[in-house]
Amino acid sequence: MSLEKFFNPKSVCIIGASREKNKIGHIILKNFVDGFNGKIYPVNPKAKKILGLKCYKSVSEIKNKVDLGVVCVPAKIVPFVLEECGKKKIKNVIIITAGFKEVGNFKLENAVKEIIKKYKIRTLGPNCIGVYDPHTGVDTIFNPKSRLGRPEMGSIGFVSQSGATMSIILDWMSLKNYKISKAISYGNATDVDESDLIEYLSKDKKTKVICLYVEGLKDGKKFLRVAKKVKKPIIALKGGKTKGGASSAKTHTGSIAGKSEIFSGAFKQANIIEAQDLEEVFDLARILSEQPLPKGKKVQIITDGGGFGVLTSDWIEKKGLEIAKLSDKNIRKLRKIIPPHATTKGVIDLTGDVTSDMYELSVKLAVEDKNVDMIALILLFQPPGIKEDVVDKILKIKSKKPIVIISTGGKFTEKLKRKLEENGMPCFTSPMRGVEALKALYKYSKL
Amino acid sequence: MSLEKFFNPKSVCIIGASREKNKIGHIILKNFVDGFNGKIYPVNPKAKKILGLKCYKSVSEIKNKVDLGVVCVPAKIVPFVLEECGKKKIKNVIIITAGFKEVGNFKLENAVKEIIKKYKIRTLGPNCIGVYDPHTGVDTIFNPKSRLGRPEMGSIGFVSQSGATMSIILDWMSLKNYKISKAISYGNATDVDESDLIEYLSKDKKTKVICLYVEGLKDGKKFLRVAKKVKKPIIALKGGKTKGGASSAKTHTGSIAGKSEIFSGAFKQANIIEAQDLEEVFDLARILSEQPLPKGKKVQIITDGGGFGVLTSDWIEKKGLEIAKLSDKNIRKLRKIIPPHATTKGVIDLTGDVTSDMYELSVKLAVEDKNVDMIALILLFQPPGIKEDVVDKILKIKSKKPIVIISTGGKFTEKLKRKLEENGMPCFTSPMRGVEALKALYKYSKL
Numbered sequence: 001m002s003l004e005k006f007f008n009p010k011s012v013c014i015i016g017a018s019r020e021k022n023k024i025g026h027i028i029l030k031n032f033v034d035g036f037n038g039k040i041y042p043v044n045p046k047a048k049k050i051l052g053l054k055c056y057k058s059v060s061e062i063k064n065k066v067d068l069g070v071v072c073v074p075a076k077i078v079p080f081v082l083e084e085c086g087k088k089k090i091k092n093v094i095i096i097t098a099g100f101k102e103v104g105n106f107k108l109e110n111a112v113k114e115i116i117k118k119y120k121i122r123t124l125g126p127n128c129i130g131v132y133d134p135h136t137g138v139d140t141i142f143n144p145k146s147r148l149g150r151p152e153m154g155s156i157g158f159v160s161q162s163g164a165t166m167s168i169i170l171d172w173m174s175l176k177n178y179k180i181s182k183a184i185s186y187g188n189a190t191d192v193d194e195s196d197l198i199e200y201l202s203k204d205k206k207t208k209v210i211c212l213y214v215e216g217l218k219d220g221k222k223f224l225r226v227a228k229k230v231k232k233p234i235i236a237l238k239g240g241k242t243k244g245g246a247s248s249a250k251t252h253t254g255s256i257a258g259k260s261e262i263f264s265g266a267f268k269q270a271n272i273i274e275a276q277d278l279e280e281v282f283d284l285a286r287i288l289s290e291q292p293l294p295k296g297k298k299v300q301i302i303t304d305g306g307g308f309g310v311l312t313s314d315w316i317e318k319k320g321l322e323i324a325k326l327s328d329k330n331i332r333k334l335r336k337i338i339p340p341h342a343t344t345k346g347v348i349d350l351t352g353d354v355t356s357d358m359y360e361l362s363v364k365l366a367v368e369d370k371n372v373d374m375i376a377l378i379l380l381f382q383p384p385g386i387k388e389d390v391v392d393k394i395l396k397i398k399s400k401k402p403i404v405i406i407s408t409g410g411k412f413t414e415k416l417k418r419k420l421e422e423n424g425m426p427c428f429t430s431p432m433r434g435v436e437a438l439k440a441l442y443k444y445s446k447l
Numbered sequence: 448m449s450l451e452k453f454f455n456p457k458s459v460c461i462i463g464a465s466r467e468k469n470k471i472g473h474i475i476l477k478n479f480v481d482g483f484n485g486k487i488y489p490v491n492p493k494a495k496k497i498l499g500l501k502c503y504k505s506v507s508e509i510k511n512k513v514d515l516g517v518v519c520v521p522a523k524i525v526p527f528v529l530e531e532c533g534k535k536k537i538k539n540v541i542i543i544t545a546g547f548k549e550v551g552n553f554k555l556e557n558a559v560k561e562i563i564k565k566y567k568i569r570t571l572g573p574n575c576i577g578v579y580d581p582h583t584g585v586d587t588i589f590n591p592k593s594r595l596g597r598p599e600m601g602s603i604g605f606v607s608q609s610g611a612t613m614s615i616i617l618d619w620m621s622l623k624n625y626k627i628s629k630a631i632s633y634g635n636a637t638d639v640d641e642s643d644l645i646e647y648l649s650k651d652k653k654t655k656v657i658c659l660y661v662e663g664l665k666d667g668k669k670f671l672r673v674a675k676k677v678k679k680p681i682i683a684l685k686g687g688k689t690k691g692g693a694s695s696a697k698t699h700t701g702s703i704a705g706k707s708e709i710f711s712g713a714f715k716q717a718n719i720i721e722a723q724d725l726e727e728v729f730d731l732a733r734i735l736s737e738q739p740l741p742k743g744k745k746v747q748i749i750t751d752g753g754g755f756g757v758l759t760s761d762w763i764e765k766k767g768l769e770i771a772k773l774s775d776k777n778i779r780k781l782r783k784i785i786p787p788h789a790t791t792k793g794v795i796d797l798t799g800d801v802t803s804d805m806y807e808l809s810v811k812l813a814v815e816d817k818n819v820d821m822i823a824l825i826l827l828f829q830p831p832g833i834k835e836d837v838v839d840k841i842l843k844i845k846s847k848k849p850i851v852i853i854s855t856g857g858k859f860t861e862k863l864k865r866k867l868e869e870n871g872m873p874c875f876t877s878p879m880r881g882v883e884a885l886k887a888l889y890k891y892s893k894l
Binding site: 011022054076103143144146147148149160161162163165167168169171172174175213215237239240241242243244245247276277278279301304305306309310311313314316317318323339345346347349352379381382383384408409410411412414415429430431432 | 621690725752754794
């Protein structure tokens with residue numbers, strides 16, 4: 001009874017497929033038509049064809065094997081279609097439909113529970129947004145792509161109790177060019193819960209890092225047991241940590257969300273990295289999915305802007321890391337091509353007279369220098385001596401040491417940053433965020 | 448001996464104007480040609496015309512009155528051209544040229560000092576980037592506009608010890624659409640220093656908020672005396688707060704930057720808001736320049752995404768603010784148009800079924816409700832019921848209470864956020880940053 005078919009089905013039926021463009025059952029069908037390579041069976045008793053595909057009056061009318069069912073019919077007929085799915089031996093079903101225990105309809109929720117038990121159907125939902133998997137084209141997000149962008153294929157897995165939070169974050173990720181392996185919102189968790197999903201992602205080869213947004217846990221002991229075994233970084237953001245927040249969470253997902261210390265303690269026990277904020281989740285996810293772990297805590301700063309070097313030095317020390325010092329031998333090598341007023345003791349400040357070659361050599365030397373564990377590369381692209389090729393030069397350097405880029409600027413900078421990010425070099429706008437990412441890498445390397 | 452002519456001269460001469468496109472003396476001249484309405488006199492003994500303007504062999508050759516001189520000739524001839532400026536009775540001079548005390552050339556620095564004393568010339572620099580004033584077109588930033596964007600006219604004033612830091616931040620501001628009144632980097636501060644500039648900005652009608660990046664202070668007592676008198680918010684970011692950072696600062700601006708506690712203490716004494724990071728400087732600058740001060744600490748959260756409501760509630764409590772509760776009367780009014788499953792106790796969660804009208808009414812009621820001091824408006828634009836007109840509806844509401852927008856998403860969201868920002872509604876991507884901005888407003892209202 002695996003979860004695999006939620007993400008990688010050979011065939012899918014959309015139960016409640018619709019002809020009307022703004023309906024959930026149309027948008028989801030269109031998502032599959034646009035991006036999914038397997039067989040698609042729209043189920044709608046009143047339509048003959050939707051989006052060029054033959055419609056089926058019911059699930060039972062489909063002759064071939066169906067791996068995944070997506071249910072978006074009104075709540076009261078969900079039990080009926082689930083029975084049909086059971087008889088058809090569909091082993092994985094996503095119930096998008098809302099209107100169950102989250103609005104007090106426990107009777108309907110229990111009816112669903114019994115049917116999926118009887119037929120051993122692994123179920124996501126009800127009351128969920130479901131799955132987005134850019135690798136296979138499974139996409140049950142019911143906001144159209146014009147409003148909500150979809151991130152590209154990558155290695156960040158995302159599990160969210162809140163459907164809106166998940167979809168909005170996906171939208172943001174697509175803008176920022178963060179790449180993901182799978183995203184799952186699990187709604188009422190009538191069957192599959194956060195622990196099942198974390199366990200699944202821990203074995204998924206495409207996922208390097210697991211992110212979690214959670215308000216309450218369905219089964220705390222199970223969660224701890226599962227999380228402790230995971231060998232990948234898990235980054236968790238907990239909603240409802242304060243009295244006010246917990247009270248909001250109660251009306252939101254019905255979770256008893258309080259007892260923040262207990263959560264934080266459990267996270268620590270299970271080696272879960274707790275983020276304080278949405279932006280931190282992604283800073284950590286990016287760095288942990290893209291960069292190797294450091295051997296120690298010495299950070300070489302390379303900059304062409306003195307002020308940014310000073311601010312970065314401050315954060316390195318505040319966060320308990322150390323400022324690295326390039327060996328004398330390597331400083332001598334560097335001195336041959338940098339201006340006499342450039343500083344090299346501690347921070348390497350190439351100054352506004354910087355060229356692409358100076359950046360390239362500095363990074364190469366830091367990568368091979370035994371005094372350096374990590375590199376904070378402050379790439380300020382405004383000085384005239386830097387050519388756009390600096391990006392290619394940096395990307396060509398093979399490094400087993402983590403490198404973060406700190407780079408602030410306007411359009412020109414954004415263009416070059418995008419190229420770096422697309423090739424696995426995480427870029428940060430502020431010294432604080434860049435150093436926090438390095439700190440997280442160092443911390444995780446010690447677990 | 449006012450600083451006014453640095454920002455609002457009727458005439459300017461560029462001493463060292465150049466025909467060569469990549470030279471500082473050309474870029475600065477071009478900045479003035481492109482954006483300045485007064486008279487422009489290029490000075491270059493070897494050229495007849497540059498950029499269509501008649502060239503002067505020397506300052507003394509100019510017949511008319513000159514308000515501002517911009518010097519970008521080689522260091523060794525700076526004293527000579529300063530003498531000429533003095534005789535010509537130019538009262539304000541910006542010396543861009545580097546190569547003085549910052550590289551150990553104290554003799555040349557002293558020569559400059561004596562001449563400007565003798566002629567009572569108010570001087571910015573040497574070794575500085577100088578001034579950018581979008582209101583008047585004064586722009587001595589010597590990075591071309593293709594690499595370094597210029598922010599539009601607004602009310603944030605920026606003073607930076609570090610020239611590169613200032614110019615890079617301006618580039619970033621232009622991308623993010625932050626608007627400024629004036630930006631000044633003052634380099635070696637041979638004459639005009641940070642305190643003079645703060646005092647000037649405190650009296651400048653176009654400036655509502657003063658931002659400061661500083662590594663060391665030239666005269667601590669003067670700084671305290673000046674800052675204490677300022678009736679506008681001052682936001683300061685101090686570089687070189689740790690041992691490592693201070694050591695970087697020493698090689699950067701030659702500042703004795705340490706003694707972080709002394710700085711923080713002084714900032715507190717002078718009612719200066721200390722930011723921890725570059726991004727925080729701008730979050731605070733935006734909110735303090737654009738929004739009114741609150742009467743109390745009760746924040747009404749309005750959202751269409753439950754998870755974001757929970758996270759925002761958490762931050763409100765963590766930051767020592769309070770979650771507001773709309774009066775029963777207003778809740779009844781709201782209930783008439785919102786879905787039955789929307790929550791209104793504490794957080795107003797309009798759910799994914801939100802419409803533009805629901806947002807409009809919620810904000811209107813919160814603005815007039817006596818239980819509400821501030822509004823955290825979480826505008827998630829992804830649900831299909833929201834039309835683009837929601838932005839106009841929100842912008843039309845007259846509010847004497849501060850409103851921050853928290854909004855996360857992709858391209859569609861960015862477009863609508865830009866319109867809000869352009870009309871003075873600060874938008875934040877994460878709950879944490881939005882609430883931190885409200886906290887800063889509240890804190891400043893208590894000073």
